[in-house]
Structure formats: C-alpha cells, structure tokens
Amino acid sequence: MDSLKTNPNVCTYIIDSQEEEIKRIAHELHEGVGQNLYSILTGLQFLATGEQDSSKKSYMSEMNLLIEKTIQEIRLLSVELHPPALTTLGLLPAMKSYIRCYTSTFGIIVELESSGEGKLITEKQRIAVFRVCQEALTNIAKYADTAIVKMNFFWKETELKITIRDFGKGFQPEEFQGNEPSSGLAAMKERMLLIGGKCVISSNIGEGTSIEISLPLSN
Amino acid sequence: MSELRELPELVIVCERLRAEIGCDFVGLALQNESGPDVRWHYASGNLNDKYKRITVRFGKGIAGKIISSGSPMMITNFPNSIIGKVTDYPINLAEKLVATYAVPLFFSGIPKGVLLIGKREEYFFAEEEQEKMAESAQALEQLIKEHLF
Numbered sequence: 001m002d003s004l005k006t007n008p009n010v011c012t013y014i015i016d017s018q019e020e021e022i023k024r025i026a027h028e029l030h031e032g033v034g035q036n037l038y039s040i041l042t043g044l045q046f047l048a049t050g051e052q053d054s055s056k057k058s059y060m061s062e063m064n065l066l067i068e069k070t071i072q073e074i075r076l077l078s079v080e081l082h083p084p085a086l087t088t089l090g091l092l093p094a095m096k097s098y099i100r101c102y103t104s105t106f107g108i109i110v111e112l113e114s115s116g117e118g119k120l121i122t123e124k125q126r127i128a129v130f131r132v133c134q135e136a137l138t139n140i141a142k143y144a145d146t147a148i149v150k151m152n153f154f155w156k157e158t159e160l161k162i163t164i165r166d167f168g169k170g171f172q173p174e175e176f177q178g179n180e181p182s183s184g185l186a187a188m189k190e191r192m193l194l195i196g197g198k199c200v201i202s203s204n205i206g207e208g209t210s211i212e213i214s215l216p217l218s219n
Numbered sequence: 220m221s222e223l224r225e226l227p228e229l230v231i232v233c234e235r236l237r238a239e240i241g242c243d244f245v246g247l248a249l250q251n252e253s254g255p256d257v258r259w260h261y262a263s264g265n266l267n268d269k270y271k272r273i274t275v276r277f278g279k280g281i282a283g284k285i286i287s288s289g290s291p292m293m294i295t296n297f298p299n300s301i302i303g304k305v306t307d308y309p310i311n312l313a314e315k316l317v318a319t320y321a322v323p324l325f326f327s328g329i330p331k332g333v334l335l336i337g338k339r340e341e342y343f344f345a346e347e348e349q350e351k352m353a354e355s356a357q358a359l360e361q362l363i364k365e366h367l368f
Contacts, residue, residue: 070277072255072277073278073279103272104273104274105276106269106309107268107269107270107272107309107313142312147267147268
C-alpha cells in the first residue's frame with residue numbers, strides 16, 4: 001500500500017481554515033454577542049431614567065458598568081482574534097490598532113514608523129504578516145524584559161520589509177533548539193515561507209532581539 | 220485619580236505592608252471614576268513604569284479575576300499552574316513576579332479595586348500574611364473613600 005505523500009499545501013490549507021474560523025468567531029463576538037449586550041445596555045439606561053428609587057438606580061448604574069466592562073472585553077477579544085481593520089483598512093492600520101491594545105495590556109511602548117508608499121497585498125499575505133508581527137510582540141512581552149520596541153515598515157517598489165527591534169535581554173538562538181520559544185520562532189519563519197517571504201531572527205544576550213520580515217511585492 | 224500615588228497615608232499603608240511581609244512589590248489597581256477601565260494607580264518596589272500604562276482586563280490575570288469575582292487569589296509559582304495563558308498575567312510579566320497574592324477592594328459592596336503583593340521567587344503567602352493584607356485592604360478602602368467620595 002502506498003503511503004500518502006506530505007503535501008506542503010496541506011500546511012497552507014490548515015492555516016487558512018484556522019484563520020477563517022478565527023475570523024468567524026471574532027465577527028460573531030463583535031457583531032452578535034457584542035451588539036446584543038449593547039442593546040441590553042441601552043435598554044437598562046432607558047429603564048434607569050424612569051426609576052425614582054435611589055437604591056435601585058444605584059444598582060442599575062453598577063449593572064451598567066458591568067455590562068460596559070463585558071462589552072469592552074468582548075471587543076478586545078474580537079480584535080485580538082482578528083482585527084476587522086485587517087480586512088477593511090489594511091495591514092498598517094490593523095497593526096496600529098493592535099499596538100494600542102498591546103501597550104494597554106503589557107505597558108510596553110511600540111514606536112511604529114512607516115516609510116514609502118503602502119502597496120496592496122493579498123488578504124492571505126496581510127494575515128500572515130500580521131500574525132508573525134503579533135507573535136514577535138507577544139514573545140517580547142513574555143521574554144524580552146523591555147519597555148520599548150521599535151517597529152519599522154519599509155514599503156519598497158518590489159518588497160515590504162518590516163523590522164522589529166526590542167532592547168531587551170536577548171538570547172542565544174542556538175540554546176533554544178527544541179524548546180518552546182524556538183517553536184514559536186520556527187513557526188514565524190515557516191509562516192513567512194508559505195507566502196513567499198522571509199523572516200530572519202537575530203539576537204545576542206544583553207543586546208536585544210531583532211526580527212526582519214520581508215515579503216516580495218508584485219507590480 | 221492619578222494623584223492617589225501622592226497620598227501620604229496611602230503610601231504609608233503600602234510601604235508598611237511591603238516591609239512587614241517582606242515582599243518585593245505592592246500594587247494598587249482601581250476602577251476609574253467614570254467608565255469601566257481598571258488601572259494600576261500606585262506601585263512600590265516596581266522595576267519599571269509599565270504598570271502605569273497597563274489597563275487591567277476584566278476577568279483576566281490576577282487583578283482582572285479579582286475584580287470580576289470579588290475573591291482573593293494567590294499564585295505561588297508563576298507561570299506554573301496558572302489558569303489561561305502567560306500573557307493573561309501582564310503585571311507578573313512586567314514586574315517578573317513569581318508569587319502573588321491579591322485581595323479585592325470593595326466600594327459600596329462592589330469590588331472596584333485590587334491590592335496586590337508579589338515576590339520575585341516561588342512563595343506561599345501564609346495565613347498571617349493574608350490577614351495583614353486584609354487589614355491593609357480595609358485601611359485603603361477607608362482612605363480612598365475619604366479621598367474620592
């Protein structure tokens with residue numbers, strides 16, 4: 001019996017399916033659960049205006065706050081899963097929106113600069129590049145011990161180059177072979193390879209880590 | 220509310236707690252006067268100023284869980300045996316805290332703040348230390364009530 005050969009397209013298929021599912025859940029949270037909660041909130045606010053009893057009014061106000069917190073968390077969760085800006089506005093606005101959320105979650109400042117004229121890239125490429133940047137920033141929050149990150153987008157005629165530099169403690173890449181951080185780094189490289197790009201990670205102890213992502217652009 | 224960190228009585232309570240328990244970090248998170256955001260308003264023993272930029276996520280991490288549940292919580296060996304992801308615990312990551320114990324601060328019977336102590340090594344906070352935390356939390360509730368309401 002012949003065994004089924006490994007097909008590199010399978011990886012792409014699995015990733016695409018996962019992304020579709022993530023997008024569906026994010027949309028459902030934002031447009032479904034989030035909207036319903038918002039309707040409950042406005043209903044409660046309407047009821048509160050007609051309430052004379054001060055203790056009931058105060059209780060309603062606390063419920064208001066609790067619903068507001070829940071709506072906020074649903075929105076953040078949805079944006080974390082799949083930022084709507086990635087589909088509607090593009091990679092850079094989605095990155096800016098994610099960075100705002102990242103700074104308020106981890107307290108790490110990301111200085112983002114973009115040079116050159118932004119080019120149109122496919123949704124698949126946008127999602128892959130976004131996920132690689134997201135993974136890089138998450139690794140920084142987990143391991144780098146830094147308060148500032150510099151991120152640069154260079155839009156060239158035939159290439160998009162993104163550099164992410166932290167100024168943290170750094171690591172010896174060869175010492176992490178087979179460990180969890182290394183799996184994350186390998187996944188970042190693999191994900192870029194699947195869309196025809198590259199991801200180069202360099203680091204030294206005490207000197208921080210630098211990640212360079214490049215994606216060829218067709219004219 | 221940012222001037223809370225300049226309130227001398229509040230600083231005294233937190234510093235005394237840090238000295239008595241011998242912990243590395245003390246933090247105080249409070250819900251903003253308007254809106255649902257919960258932020259860290261005071262920290263002592265901090266390694267950096269990341270805490271000032273962190274907004275506590277409702278139901279996430281030690282502070283978020285305390286605000287949503289109203290019950291104390293202890294982590295003895297972060298990131299082992301935590302519920303959720305490592306990234307759900309930003310204050311532990313930002314301040315390299317391995318052991319944390321936190322209690323809610325109640326205002327009008329609702330948890331609207333968190334008092335957190337932490338060590339940068341594995342540790343179990345004993346009952347006596349938990350009682351000291353409860354006393355400090357009560358004192359802080361009173362102080363904040365007087366200052367804000």
